[in-house]
Amino acid sequence: MLVLWLALLLLDRAEGLSASPLSWLRVGPPESATATTSSAWPPPRRGAALVYDPSTKHLVLFGGTGANGALADVWAYDIGTRVWQQISTFSSSEQPEPRHTFVYGLYLNDTQPAPVPPRRSLIVSTGQGAQVFSDTWALDLDTWAWRRLPDNGDAPPTLYGSAGGIVPLLPGRPGVPRLWLSHGFSLKTRYSKTWVYDLRAESWSVVHGSINSYDPMKPHARCIVSSTVTADEQIVMYGGCAQNGGTGGQCPARDTWRFDTPVAPGKRYARANVTASLQGSGAWHQASSCPTPRTRGAMAPLASPAELRMTGGRYVMLYGGFETDKQTISVSAAPDDQLPVLDLDSGLWLMLRAGGQVPAFRAQAAVAHDLATGRVWVFGGQLRDGGAISADLYMLQGDPAVTPPHSVGCGSSMLFPYLHGLFMGLGWGVLLQAGWFIARYFKAHDPRWFHLHRACQITGLVLSIVGLALVMSGGVKANNLGFSHGAIGLTTMGLGLLQPINAFFRPHKGAKWRTQWEWLHLWSGRSAVLLGAANVSLGTFLLQGPAAVWIAWHSLLGCFVVACVVMEVRLQRALRLARTAPPTAAHEDGSDMDTTIGSSKAGGSGKWRRGSKEAELPRLVVGAGGAVAEPAGP
Missing domain, CATH: 1.20.120 (Four Helix Bundle (Hemerythrin (Met), subunit A))
Structure with a gap:
């Protein structure tokens, strides 16, 4: 453990990531070329998947929806050379249909003895395109082969706009073989169940049943939420739309929920190592509410260099989203440079001010993170001002613990x-x-x-x-x-x-x-x-x-x-x-x-x-x- 601690400390110093306030950096595309005309840059989109592969130091982008509808293309971005490459040749003819607004994550298969490939996979589940989907796919990041995973067990129905994901990779720790999926919409019905997919057994199971629409202690059925999974295997969910679809409620909502997944008990930061079978049904807990109401926002774990990233951080950032809907009468729009950060220990929101080349506020941006370096990447999304769909790429880095608060606090709204x-x-x-x-x-x-x-x-x-x-x-x-x-x-x-x-x-x-x-x-x-x-x-x-x-x-x-x-x-x-x-x-x-x-x-x-x-x-x-x-x- 001491060796790992020192190695991470050296990594921080080598990459120049000493404790400093959160700051944005615009990575591209180049000002001289637009993504709509350049074959060397992905076209604009929202609702896509973006993950960081630490083994190859690449970002991998999949799907989303653009000017001509849903997409199914795959792109890889080299962090070192800052070059995008479209993956146009797959080693198998089978691949998912174009889609957006799905649950995804990066899975590291490190079982012993050595697993049959793939070792590293982009996992994609459910989503919306020409129809609403219930399937789950794995993309091998070595061979670029897609494979549809079996729908064994108690599989979810067709859904889009759900919460969930996979536990983020931590240096020196095994990957967690579970994909979480909760809530969502099927065009007729909103759901409040929580499912988990065992990526080794390749089987679904329900870990939390439907929530009564009048239970004030649990999140009601909703969709198009902001969500992520933390290093200690909690699902964090913010806002979403609870209107229509067999229920009623706020749209956009502004409540914050945390689901303690039913893994074997243990200390909060030790639970990412758990490989024991699931126990119980898990429990939802409400955290404080502060940011403006939102649908289709993005969330990602955020680490502090002071923690040496061994714990996976105690923060979760919320980025963007649609702050208005048909229910909205008025809302105090969040400033572009305001970054809501949830402190997982206290359950309180920190409304921080991130500096640098601040991106314009947007919804449904694709977000990837690397807890080993504390960096977060944001790609695309639909701009709040004007509604244009973007293809720019930004990187966020710094320490939330030393970032100053924004002068504008919690937003106000009337629905x-x-x-x-x-x-x-x-x-x-x-x-x-x-x-x-x-x-x-x-x-x-x-x-x-x-x-x-x-x-x-x-x-x-x-x-x-x-x-x-x-x-x-x-x-x-x-x-x-x-x-x-x-x-x-x-x-x-x-x-x-x-x-x-x-x-x-x-x-x-x-x-x-x-x-x-x-x-x-x-x-x-x-x-x-x-x-x-x-x-x-x-x-x-x-x-x-x-x-x-x-x-x-x-x-x-x-x-x-x-x-x-x-x-x-x-x-x-x-x-x-x-x-x-x-x-x-x-x-x-x-x-x-x-x-x-x-x-x-x-x-x-x-x-x-x-x-x-x-x-x-x-x-x-x-x-x-x-x-x-x-x-x-x-």
Whole structure:
């Protein structure tokens, strides 16, 4: 271990990588030649694979999508000579179809005795092209032969935009023979399962099942995430899109998750050596959230020279991404020179300022890393300003531990789902509940109860209509409202809109269908407020916002339930006293069915009809001593 330590220290010094702030360097293409016209440089693309092969000191680029659609070409870049070479002749006719937005990684096969080639392979799994794929391929970096790997075991469905990858190579350590894949989209369904592919046994298995869309402690189904795998075999995932596809949520999201893969237990930095069979199902943990919301960003492990790279570093960098989508109302765009770095030990984001030749902010750049030297390469991507697809190559190096923080901290954003939740919370969570509460327990205060009840119901219903319009404005399609929160919400809105229609057609007391109308008004209203409160609860979990939001809402809901219990006990006591009161104090037939302590002026529906020929009824005023008969007004 001491020898390895000294060797790495000498390597740092030899390459001039002493502790210095993070800095960018533009590698190419040359200013005199553009990638679109030069055969010596890969054409522009986004959503490609890029890995660093330390054995040959080459970058290997595969696939992506460009101006003419998905690609399947392979390029190798010599770090020393700074020359690209397209691999046009493969030793086998079999090769993957053009694709982009897939999971990939570099696998070092160092099993003993010496393995059958390939020893070093680019692994590519799933992705999108002419269709969505579920296959897995290995490219031999010695012979440039592709081979499709078997889909044995519990293989994933067709997916793209998933999280995952392979543990990065560490100096003096064996490669980890596992490809991780989690979440993703199949054009119809978003997934939240986590799979692992054993690259030696060539078989898939599920290590974490589907996550309930209302579980606030785990990442809900999503796709086009930013993700990487760390040296201690954790999956780190940021943001993504959780809207539609059989679920709902933020798009783009800004939550950070870490999956402790179910390898044999041990110290965090020792787990990369584990070759034991998988145990348990692993666990997701949420880290802090700070960077702006993003989809299609890139992530990579980042090492500090102070750690001599033996541990694989304790940092993960987030680069680029789309900060806006249909749900976005406003966002404070991240500066080009801001580099979010996640400290794996503390779980906190460091918003650092990287210097040098800073690349323009972009999404879906291909990212490769070399933990032995602490370098990261970024190729291509779609530029935020103008939307052009790039083919430039940048290198990042330096020490995140000594890099100064950026003056612009965590970004702010506003999405349509936030306003949807606010309006629905005020409507179905507060006002419509208060209107029902007033009508149920305060009819003795005639006619004030009716005016308050009507004001609450009308205002609450208007707010809920605005809330529904806001979420539809955020890109939610009607055919994607079939999941529970959407279906309950539409049912609740239908029941709510039924109430003013009921009021318009309310029969007079004693008229035909009066009893049926009262039952319809009563039970449709009760069903609406119950479903509304339940759906607000589901919404607070579905959105995966700050824990304070759903804690505050459920605390308020708990207080409301307690108040209802107290008032219902008080009301039932008053009713029992009323039934034993003298006949003159008994309530006459035709009163509101919601409670026998009704208001004659408000009528059975709570509507006061001036000049009505209906008989004025005595009122029962509920006081501290019970129900007291009070003559009706003139």
